[in-house]
Structure formats: structure tokens, C-alpha cells
Amino acid sequence: DIVMTQSPDSLAVSLGERATINCKSSQSVLFSSNNKNYLAWYQQKPGQPPKLLIYWASTRDSGVPDRFSGSGSGTDFTLTISSLQAEDVAVYYCQQYYSTPRTFGPGTTVDIK
Amino acid sequence: EVQLVESGGGLVKPGGSLRLSCAASGFTFSNASMSWVRQAPGKGLEWVGRIKSKLDGGTTDYAAPVKGRFTISGDDSKNTLYLQMNSLKTEDTAVYYCTTGRWYFDLWGRGTLVTVSS
Numbered sequence: 001d002i003v004m005t006q007s008p009d010s011l012a013v014s015l016g017e018r019a020t021i022n023c024k025s026s027q028s029v030l031f032s033s034n035n036k037n038y039l040a041w042y043q044q045k046p047g048q049p050p051k052l053l054i055y056w057a058s059t060r061d062s063g064v065p066d067r068f069s070g071s072g073s074g075t076d077f078t079l080t081i082s083s084l085q086a087e088d089v090a091v092y093y094c095q096q097y098y099s100t101p102r103t104f105g106p107g108t109t110v111d112i113k
Numbered sequence: 114e115v116q117l118v119e120s121g122g123g124l125v126k127p128g129g130s131l132r133l134s135c136a137a138s139g140f141t142f143s144n145a146s147m148s149w150v151r152q153a154p155g156k157g158l159e160w161v162g163r164i165k166s167k168l169d170g171g172t173t174d175y176a177a178p179v180k181g182r183f184t185i186s187g188d189d190s191k192n193t194l195y196l197q198m199n200s201l202k203t204e205d206t207a208v209y210y211c212t213t214g215r216w217y218f219d220l221w222g223r224g225t226l227v228t229v230s231s
Contacts, residue, residue, distance in 0.1 A: 048223075
């Protein structure tokens, strides 16, 4: 199974400042035949289901604000919130879909400083 | 409206059984790959298993902790996904989400709570 890790466990950022979350997979999730990274990011607010933010490591889902961006390749990935807004307070998860079982990172809690 | 609505959760004793349902609407259910993801209280997300679309063979895969105890099935005539859970353990206590997507999960239901306790 591919093990996903995230850092930090939590972070507090001032409104308008940048938040950066890291995700690492225990093996590469880059499929060489199509050069795609099989990695997604989700946002989960309290009492709500997860919401897809980013897929193929860097493609924003429809309606996701452009302050959210994803980057990285192979085993190391980053989710960046360029200018934190109050509504971005949530837990963020990365997930690999390169192989079964699908696995999620443990989550990173983002709060306002 | 595109949506997934789970039902069937509740309190069950260890060793008991429960069947969850997920009603899909707004998309072609028979062409969709569907998964169940659970979240224990205060914990992270855990993939439970999936049923591939008919186009991809309609086969099922399960996470190791539930393999042999849980069964995923779908009824295209009712646009409904099921999760049959047998031999339930206290560690199966969680909110169970239905979600769709062949690769990433782009649509989620609101979840249904399953509590396994004596």
C-alpha cells in the first residue's frame, strides 16, 4: 500500500498570508505513460463532507478559487493557499489514486493566527 | 441536481450487521465508479472500497480491514449503491460517505453515522 504523510499536522496563518501544506507518498504516484501525478487534495470543514480542490496534482476543480494551487511530482507535493481567507479554515487531505487501496494523508488543520 | 444521499446508519452491537444505501441523482449511475469512505470520530479519512463502473468491468475492491466482512453492490434500476456490513467491530464506528469518481472523488454525500457498541 502507498502510505501518505503530511506536514505540518496543523498551522495557523494570518488572514491574507500564505499557507503551505506538504504531502509525501511512500512511492511515486507519477504514471510515466501519461506523465500524470495521481494525487488529489480535499478540504473538509467541520460537520461537512470533504470537497475536492485539486486533482492530477495541480488541476483546480470547477469553482475552486484560484488562491488554491497544487504543485509537485513523483513523491513530493504541495498545496498552497496564496492569501488565506476566513472561510479556508478546515482540514486538508491529500490522496493518491495511483493504486488500490486508495489512501489518504492524515490531514493538516489550517486555522487563523 | 447532482447529489448522493446516504442512509441506513445507526447503532448496532458488535458482531451485528447493517446495510447502508446511497441514492444517486443527476448523473448516469450505471456509468459511474462508486466508493465508500469512512471517518471515525475525530479521525481522518479511510477508503473502504469501491465498485467499478460497468464499462470498467463492475468489479469490487476492498480495504484490508473490511475485506471478507463488507460487500459493495449497486442497483442501476434504483440508482442506488449499497454497503452490506457484517461481523461489525467497535472499530468500524464512523461516518460513512458515499463518493463517486474513477480516480479522484469529485462528488460526496453528507454521510451516515454507524455506531458499533454494546
